[in-house]
Amino acid sequence: MRVENIYRYPVKGLTAEALEEVTLTPGACLPHDRRFALAQGDAPFDPAAPTWLQKRHFGCLMVNERLALLHTAFDPKSGQLAIRPPEGPPMLGDTRTEAGRAEIAGFLAAYLGEEARGTPRFVEAPGHHFTDVAVKCVSIIGLSSLHALERAIGQRLDPLRFRANVYVSGSRPWSEFDWLGQEIQLGGARLKVFKRIIRCAATEVNPETAVRDAKPPQSLREHFGHADLGVYAEVIEGGRIAVGDALEPLEGELH
Structure with a gap:
């Protein structure tokens, strides 16, 4: 199997x-993946004592499909987040300062x-990531399953x-469902697959148009008897992964 794409989602x-390559660290997500979130006003999230919360507490495509029309870019070196809306002027906010974060929150609100x-x-x-599961991990999809x-x-x-x-x-x-409980070699890193990804209403949203023009969870159930697409894997041995690298299940090396 060949790595075709690598993505992080800073917010x-x-x-x-899109990334050409990235270095994975044991027990961690991709660097800067889901590093930030827009916590709704009623979300009980405390940055000083972060705990995992369900996605409904944050701005998310499952509920807020219009977010798909925003184009954002994050610069980890400067901490600057650029946001370009479908209409009106773009904004540039500094994620490192309280004033900058407040400006970003106000724009998104x-x-x-x-x-x-x-x-x-x-x-x-x-050290906290706003992922859909409590375990810090990497999500993997076999394109043949999507096809x-x-x-x-x-x-x-x-x-x-x-x-x-x-x-x-x-x-x-x-075939990725066969990897559950098994280690895989992904480029220079080793991971252990621990969970199938259950799909939600976020996948109904077309990322180009922000229109809910498909129902993948319902279609998966109707045609395949489950609502799963892809797997979560925890990094147990760090290393570099890159587009074009191989993914190989390590059969016989179960732990």
Whole structure:
């Protein structure tokens, strides 16, 4: 199997950023992946004592599909986050300062309008990631599984609907489910697959148009008897991964 794409999502629910290569660290997500989030005003998130919360507490495509129309870019060196809305002037905010985070939160809250609950906060917490599961991990999708779904429904689905970190080709449909409890070699890193990814309403949103023009969870259940696409894997041995690298299940090396 071959790595075709690597993505990070610096702000939960916002733009994917393609990477040619990245270094994985044991027990961690991709660097800067889901580092920031827009916490709704009623979200009980405390940056000083961060704990995992369900996605409904944050701006997310499951509820706020209009977020797909925002184009964002994050510069880890400067801490600057650029946001370009579909209409009106863009903004550049400094994620490192309280004033900059407040400016970003105000911009996003104004854009969401009635979907913003209370006074949202643009938040981060060192070492914390706003992922959909409590374990720090990497999400992987076999493109053959996605293509099987596309054939079943007769519709092309942008892979970015599913917001995975790594997309691989060269496997048979659904073969990634066979890796559960097993180690895989991904480029120079070793990971252990621990969970299938159950898909939610976020995947209904077309990332180009922000229109809910498909129902992947429902279609998966109707055609395949489950609502899963992709797997989560925990990094147990760090290393560099790059587009073009191989992914190999390590059969016989179960732990």
